[in-house]
Amino acid sequence: MKGEKSMHILGMPISVASLFLITVIVIPVISETVLHSKWWKDKSEYYFAFNNADENEKKE
Amino acid sequence: MKLGIVQIAMAVVYLLVIVGVGLVMSRKVKSSDDFWVGGRSVGPIATAVSYCAAYVSTSAIIGSTSMYYLYGLGYAGLEAMLSVLLCCFAIFVILGPKVRALSERLNVVSMSGFLAIRYSSNKLRLLCGVLVAVMMIPYAVAATKGIGDTINAVVGIPYVTAIIILCVVACLYLITSGYWGVATTDLIQGITIAISVVAVAAAVLAATGGITPITEYMAAEHPLQLTLSGGLPFLTIVSYAGVWPFIAFGQPQLMTKFMGLKDSRTVSSVIRVGVAWMIVFMFALTIIGSGAFYLFQGKTFDNIDMIVPLTVADYSGTFVSGLFLCGILAAGLSTIVALVLTSSSAVAKDIYEDFGGRVSGKKIEAGKSVNISRVITGIVLLIVAVVSINPPDFVWSLSTMAAGTMGAAFTAPVILGLYWKRATTQGCYASVIGGAGAAIVWYMAGLTNLIHSFVPGIVVSFVLMVVVSLMTKPMPEEHVEVFFEPGCKKELIQAAIESADK
Numbered sequence: 001m002k003g004e005k006s007m008h009i010l011g012m013p014i015s016v017a018s019l020f021l022i023t024v025i026v027i028p029v030i031s032e033t034v035l036h037s038k039w040w041k042d043k044s045e046y047y048f049a050f051n052n053a054d055e056n057e058k059k060e
Numbered sequence: 061m062k063l064g065i066v067q068i069a070m071a072v073v074y075l076l077v078i079v080g081v082g083l084v085m086s087r088k089v090k091s092s093d094d095f096w097v098g099g100r101s102v103g104p105i106a107t108a109v110s111y112c113a114a115y116v117s118t119s120a121i122i123g124s125t126s127m128y129y130l131y132g133l134g135y136a137g138l139e140a141m142l143s144v145l146l147c148c149f150a151i152f153v154i155l156g157p158k159v160r161a162l163s164e165r166l167n168v169v170s171m172s173g174f175l176a177i178r179y180s181s182n183k184l185r186l187l188c189g190v191l192v193a194v195m196m197i198p199y200a201v202a203a204t205k206g207i208g209d210t211i212n213a214v215v216g217i218p219y220v221t222a223i224i225i226l227c228v229v230a231c232l233y234l235i236t237s238g239y240w241g242v243a244t245t246d247l248i249q250g251i252t253i254a255i256s257v258v259a260v261a262a263a264v265l266a267a268t269g270g271i272t273p274i275t276e277y278m279a280a281e282h283p284l285q286l287t288l289s290g291g292l293p294f295l296t297i298v299s300y301a302g303v304w305p306f307i308a309f310g311q312p313q314l315m316t317k318f319m320g321l322k323d324s325r326t327v328s329s330v331i332r333v334g335v336a337w338m339i340v341f342m343f344a345l346t347i348i349g350s351g352a353f354y355l356f357q358g359k360t361f362d363n364i365d366m367i368v369p370l371t372v373a374d375y376s377g378t379f380v381s382g383l384f385l386c387g388i389l390a391a392g393l394s395t396i397v398a399l400v401l402t403s404s405s406a407v408a409k410d411i412y413e414d415f416g417g418r419v420s421g422k423k424i425e426a427g428k429s430v431n432i433s434r435v436i437t438g439i440v441l442l443i444v445a446v447v448s449i450n451p452p453d454f455v456w457s458l459s460t461m462a463a464g465t466m467g468a469a470f471t472a473p474v475i476l477g478l479y480w481k482r483a484t485t486q487g488c489y490a491s492v493i494g495g496a497g498a499a500i501v502w503y504m505a506g507l508t509n510l511i512h513s514f515v516p517g518i519v520v521s522f523v524l525m526v527v528v529s530l531m532t533k534p535m536p537e538e539h540v541e542v543f544f545e546p547g548c549k550k551e552l553i554q555a556a557i558e559s560a561d562k
Contacts, residue, residue, distance in 0.1 A: 011275025012133055015288055019137025020346075024339055027144050031335055034153065035328045043157060047324040049546035050161035 068215060070382035071389060074252070075229050078245050078393065082233020085244050102243045102320040104329035108148075109250030110243050110394075111317040111330070112337045115147055115308060117395035118206040118388055121257065121345065126364040127300065128349025131290030132278065136349060138288070139301040140342035146305035148334035151314075156331075157324035158478050159315060162543060166557055169319060170405050171312040171470060175492075178477040178543060179485040180535065180559035184492075189406040191469060191496060192312050195462040196403035197443060200396055202459030204448040207392030213369050215385065220449050226393065227445040234397045234441065235434045242397050243320060249390035254337060256387025257344035260368075263376040264351035271347070274354040282358050285350070299512040303464070307514055310467035310474065313402035400444060404437040412436070461503040461513055468517025469496040472525040480529075481540050487529030495521025 009017035034040055128136040159174070168174045172192060176185035204223060211222040233245060268274055278285040289297060308314055321327070352371040361367055372384045412432065452458070472495065473488045499517030502508065542548050542556040
């Protein structure tokens, strides 16, 4: 259509640029969100307890 | 391409540092556990960087960058996104904490050992051990050949001489210090790889004048380079860019990294460091590949493996090209030693010590176990060196098949063994044999042009695992409890370990 411009970032079409944006922004954000979540904290402690609890068993 | 005395001196100093560190770390090796998993006390940063260094090899720096040159920014972006998401985030979230916890509870140092206990079968230990030992060899040979070819192209040292130098260096720190040496030198290697590719990327950007000139050239002269597919069919993109991040889930040499961690709670730091490292690495390769396309004006190369060395030769200064050489050495060595250590672990620990020990009823003492481990590691390295000196022409496709076969064979049993209580011994056998068989048959039938052999292999593997498990009797509840409950009684843990004696 006359006058219409497609979106570009650093000369790349948005479809291609979005892959890099997802890599450098979205994935780290998802990563930090997961790592700060209660779910992850509970999971880490749960598996840490696998060996801690075994140690307590050995001491008894 | 010829490098001067400065670059060669940098490479020599680098190799001496690596060997020196490995020899120092050898003093920490007191037990078989120390040799195979660093006594399970490797810090998160060393683990993350070691993992990344083992995952990327010379083929990533040379091969992947060449692919970005050929197929453009869409392809590069897809591979970057999948590598960061799957190889550095998802794999550690899914496998990291539980593998670490269980490997300590069960005292296992390898994937084969874990599978044998989870599915109560000593013969499974032998099957997996043989598969790993056999498949790792072509993988290691291909990696060794790659670095030998690169050193020959970049420095002009004869291929055979380069192979011998590499294997001697690997031998010096691998045999003496095992995993401790690998984890520590991998930290140095991983940092070296990152610095070298960033330095080359910076030099390329300086030559191109930024990213915009590259993309403007592509838009004007080669618009396919700015498409998502780069002109490739969908299945080919899946095979090239999509499969490798998934294959990582079933690679024994990467699973060992989780087992060597200090404790499960450090996985968060591993993820952060791994994600950051991989982002930097993939972006640097993208800049190098696309920048080379602009600088060489999209020229067609007879040997695409020369794209990166020529870019470095023409557009980097003395110091940066020396750093690049160190980066190539680091990428190749870290992968070779990880593969050799995993292969020799399969033979020394899984087959000889664990399987053979259980069959004969004899336990091997700690000191003798470490020495046997060292001898077998040396033998495996010698085999890799000898085959690498005159490798078959099809070694690259063979190594791709090997990695895909292991990924297809082990991913389902490992993931479902960790998270599905209903997984059974028969399901595991069907999955390993069916998955590996499907991948090998697909390769032998010459169908890899259609799609990577890993894809049919993993589909067959998961389907067989689920179907056969559901058709067979569930494993005893008290055995399964060992893999899912914290605070398990030591008698149950011991019973689970002993169940793998039959």
